Amino acid sequence: MDKNNISFDNLPQAVAHLVNELETIKSLVEKNQRPQVKEQRIPIGIDEACKLIGKAKPTVYTLVRKRILPSYKNGKKLYFFRDELLEWIENGRRKTLQEINDDSQSYFEYKRKA
Numbered sequence: 001m002d003k004n005n006i007s008f009d010n011l012p013q014a015v016a017h018l019v020n021e022l023e024t025i026k027s028l029v030e031k032n033q034r035p036q037v038k039e040q041r042i043p044i045g046i047d048e049a050c051k052l053i054g055k056a057k058p059t060v061y062t063l064v065r066k067r068i069l070p071s072y073k074n075g076k077k078l079y080f081f082r083d084e085l086l087e088w089i090e091n092g093r094r095k096t097l098q099e100i101n102d103d104s105q106s107y108f109e110y111k112r113k114a
Contacts, residue, residue: 041081041082041083042082043072043079043080043081044079044080044081044082045077045078045079045080046060046061046078046080048080049078049080049085052082052085052086053069053085053088053089061078064078069085069088070084070085070088
């Protein structure tokens with residue numbers, strides 16, 4: 001639709017065109033709710049890491065020494081990234097009794113069919 005030739009006679013078509021354009025823009029905005037800007041990862045020190053995961057310094061040092069906790073070392077300093085520590089915590093999630101029961105039921109049903 002030509003935006004310069006809007007008259008009273010073609011007003012319904014112009015409004016319909018605007019509604020379609022608005023729906024297109026709305027769907028594009030909904031698909032990209034988060035900006036595509038790459039977040040800069042800033043390393044944190046041992047004290048902040050201890051607060052984040054709720055562990056004492058000796059425990060964190062032990063976890064790092066055993067290579068259980070993701071860390072980086074430059075010289076004598078240890079560094080951590082917040083997102084890696086949070087992911088480490090999430091990976092340690094324990095299943096509930098209901099989830100364990102569901103898994104065992106699924107396993108037995110699978111074995112019966114095989």
